[in-house]
Amino acid sequence: MRSLALAFCLMIVALPAAAQEHELSPIRWMWDLRGGLFIPDIDSEFGGSATPYADVFGNDEKMSWRTELSWQFYRGIGSLGVGTDLGLFYRSGKALLEDGTKSGDGTSFVLIPMGLKLVYRFDWLQTTYHFPLTPYGKAGLVYNLWWITDGDGDVATWGSGDGGGKARGGTYGWEVALGLSLLLDFFDSDSAANLERESGINNSYIFVEWMYNKSDNFGEDGTLRVGGAAWMFGLGVEF
Amino acid sequence: MKRTLLLILSLVFCAVPSVGWGTFTIKARYGTLPSAGGTALTELLIARHTNLARCLCDEWSEQNDPYSYYFEMQYQGAYDGSEVYFYIGNDCANVAVALSECSEIGALNVNSFQDQTHYIPVPVNHLVDPGEGICKAQASSSTFYVFSNLEGRTVAFDEGVSYDTKAPAAPQDVRVVGGEGSLSVSWSVDTVTEDGVEYFNVLCAEAGAPSAIASADKADWVDSEDVCGKVLTLGATEEGESCPDGALVSGGRAHPCYVCASVASTASSVRITGLENGTAYSVAVVAVDEYRNASPLSEVVDATPVPTTDFAEHYRLSGGAADGDYCFIATAVYGDRDHPFVQVLRTFRDVALLTNPPGRAFVRWYYRNGPAWASWVEDSPLATSALKVILFPIVLFAALLLTLPLWAPFVWWELRRRRLARREVTHA
Numbered sequence: 001m002r003s004l005a006l007a008f009c010l011m012i013v014a015l016p017a018a019a020q021e022h023e024l025s026p027i028r029w030m031w032d033l034r035g036g037l038f039i040p041d042i043d044s045e046f047g048g049s050a051t052p053y054a055d056v057f058g059n060d061e062k063m064s065w066r067t068e069l070s071w072q073f074y075r076g077i078g079s080l081g082v083g084t085d086l087g088l089f090y091r092s093g094k095a096l097l098e099d100g101t102k103s104g105d106g107t108s109f110v111l112i113p114m115g116l117k118l119v120y121r122f123d124w125l126q127t128t129y130h131f132p133l134t135p136y137g138k139a140g141l142v143y144n145l146w147w148i149t150d151g152d153g154d155v156a157t158w159g160s161g162d163g164g165g166k167a168r169g170g171t172y173g174w175e176v177a178l179g180l181s182l183l184l185d186f187f188d189s190d191s192a193a194n195l196e197r198e199s200g201i202n203n204s205y206i207f208v209e210w211m212y213n214k215s216d217n218f219g220e221d222g223t224l225r226v227g228g229a230a231w232m233f234g235l236g237v238e239f
Numbered sequence: 240m241k242r243t244l245l246l247i248l249s250l251v252f253c254a255v256p257s258v259g260w261g262t263f264t265i266k267a268r269y270g271t272l273p274s275a276g277g278t279a280l281t282e283l284l285i286a287r288h289t290n291l292a293r294c295l296c297d298e299w300s301e302q303n304d305p306y307s308y309y310f311e312m313q314y315q316g317a318y319d320g321s322e323v324y325f326y327i328g329n330d331c332a333n334v335a336v337a338l339s340e341c342s343e344i345g346a347l348n349v350n351s352f353q354d355q356t357h358y359i360p361v362p363v364n365h366l367v368d369p370g371e372g373i374c375k376a377q378a379s380s381s382t383f384y385v386f387s388n389l390e391g392r393t394v395a396f397d398e399g400v401s402y403d404t405k406a407p408a409a410p411q412d413v414r415v416v417g418g419e420g421s422l423s424v425s426w427s428v429d430t431v432t433e434d435g436v437e438y439f440n441v442l443c444a445e446a447g448a449p450s451a452i453a454s455a456d457k458a459d460w461v462d463s464e465d466v467c468g469k470v471l472t473l474g475a476t477e478e479g480e481s482c483p484d485g486a487l488v489s490g491g492r493a494h495p496c497y498v499c500a501s502v503a504s505t506a507s508s509v510r511i512t513g514l515e516n517g518t519a520y521s522v523a524v525v526a527v528d529e530y531r532n533a534s535p536l537s538e539v540v541d542a543t544p545v546p547t548t549d550f551a552e553h554y555r556l557s558g559g560a561a562d563g564d565y566c567f568i569a570t571a572v573y574g575d576r577d578h579p580f581v582q583v584l585r586t587f588r589d590v591a592l593l594t595n596p597p598g599r600a601f602v603r604w605y606y607r608n609g610p611a612w613a614s615w616v617e618d619s620p621l622a623t624s625a626l627k628v629i630l631f632p633i634v635l636f637a638a639l640l641l642t643l644p645l646w647a648p649f650v651w652w653e654l655r656r657r658r659l660a661r662r663e664v665t666h667a
């Protein structure tokens with residue numbers, strides 16, 4: 001393990017020397033696609049007295065997907081941009097029988113987060129010294145559309161006691177993320193240069209980020225809490 | 240049964256005959272002649288029709304046999320008064336094969352083709368079993384021949400005709416689980432996909448009683464026993480007609496009358512709805528191939544629909560407070576609480592109003608007065624129309640605000656781009 005870490009460090013140090021400067025066009029945009037295991041903190045509303053989400057869907061995390069487009073309005077010591085993202089989380093399970101066991105009917109929870117964020121990328125080391133690792137942070141507001149489906153696949157109702165109101169809505173919140181991206185161009189600078197010439201893509205990255213989402217209508221009661229934390233992995237390009 | 244479709248005949252095809260002959264063109268038609276309303280058959284329809292009637296051993300008849308179809312034949316070329324002879328069979332062009340092993344279906348003088356189309360009736364039993372008309376379950380083929388000379392078996396035109404009368408295997412491992420007014424049925428597809436299954440029909444009946452829930456419009460298969468008994472129905476069981484007692488029991492014979500669901504061959508499960516909680520049902524599955532050959536009945540499984548609790552209900556029963564209430568007036572105006580405009584206003588309430596004190600005060604005031612106004616609006620078509628006009632810009636404004644994160648960056652970017660463009664023009 002130690003030798004592996006040493007080899008990685010040597011590679012990181014050595015790669016910049018081999019890298020060529022190929023940036024032919026200015027960078028203004030970044031797009032990424034990322035995914036990570038996620039579980040919404042719906043059950044936190046009950047303070048441990050009940051776990052309806054876990055009862056139906058279980059405690060295991062499921063993949064949540066996000067895609068983000070950001071525009072970098074400042075490039076100096078790092079870059080600062082404003083971005084908008086859109087995501088999808090889908091969880092299916094089985095409706096419960098009276099004794100709490102699973103029935104043959106399906107039920108599902110769908111969450112579509114939409115966000116507006118500020119994105120800061122400390123890519124000064126990359127642009128100045130060709131160091132391929134770039135730390136970054138994001139913060140912003142999110143609006144989460146959600147709905148629940150019943151065994152017929154239709155939007156479920158809360159129950160007869162609520163006049164049959166549909167189980168769907170939206171929850172506001174905020175979100176922060178911290179991440180580290182690895183510039184792929186350093187591994188094959190010739191291909192990166194060709195890609196830039198042919199498609200205008202300046203840089204491509206793989207990255208890992210930790211995301212925390214607090215969505216409860218800013219503490220409002222009677223809100224479906226759909227936030228949570230997740231490690232996300234993804235691929236991004238600057239152009 | 241990967242053997243594919245039968246009749247290439249339904250397609251228009253042409254063949255280059257032997258020297259001295261022109262070109263024959265044939266299509267297929269079903270039932271009565273076109274002048275009497277007969278319809279052209281597609282390739283698949285001919286295949287199903289052939290399978291439907293495969294067990295009929297009717298005598299050759301030039302009458303309008305309802306279980307025959309026609310070759311619509313045309314000819315272009317030399318007209319010298321020669322006779323041509325139509326046969327169906329296998330290897331009929333081989334003089335070593337007795338013509339009695341093939342089916343003769345007619346003869347014409349080639350001059351008679353001039354300026355007209357000829358319809359040659361083809362009994363399907365002669366097509367499937369030339370010379371014998373014996374019922375078989377197999378996938379095979381025959382050939383349609385036009386001979387210009389019978390003694391020398393000179394072929395002026397020929398075309399292969401394939402058919403498939405072999406039923407798929409019965410689905411295995413049928414499982415049925417009760418749900419809310421429903422049954423979830425699953426089965427194994429591994430054992431039947433190799434037989435070219437096109438879809439599965441699920442059969443249901445109240446346990447021990449004839450079905451009251453069958454969906455007759457899905458009863459679209461060929462029951463070989465019915466065919467052999469000449470009880471021919473490709474279509475639906477008539478509404479109100481009793482299904483045969485005891486058909487849906489283990490060892491029984493699949494009957495289209497009991498079909499309650501139909502799914503494509505890629506599916507291995509289906510959820511049947513509209514059932515009564517607490518009532519026991521018998522369920523079985525039948526595989527049907529693209530020619531409407533039906534498999535034997537699978538094992539029959541009994542199960543009972545029961546009340547269930549989906550996630551929304553379980554959340555609420557657990558004490559969850561998220562609501563699903565709605566906008567009274569907008570619902571009255573648009574007539575449906577699920578109308579998209581009502582949903583926009585409801586979301587705007589949750590997002591923009593309930594998140595701040597003034598907004599919450601407005602919502603409380605509205606909830607006190609809204610129901611009464613909504614009642615008045617419902618009774619007044621004029622008020623409904625007027626409010627539709629008034630509410631539209633409000634809905635539009637709310638929708639724009641709710642989607643601000645999605646479009647604002649692009650608007651900002653576009654404005655900036657235009658500003659820069661203006662600046663470049665000024666500098667120039």
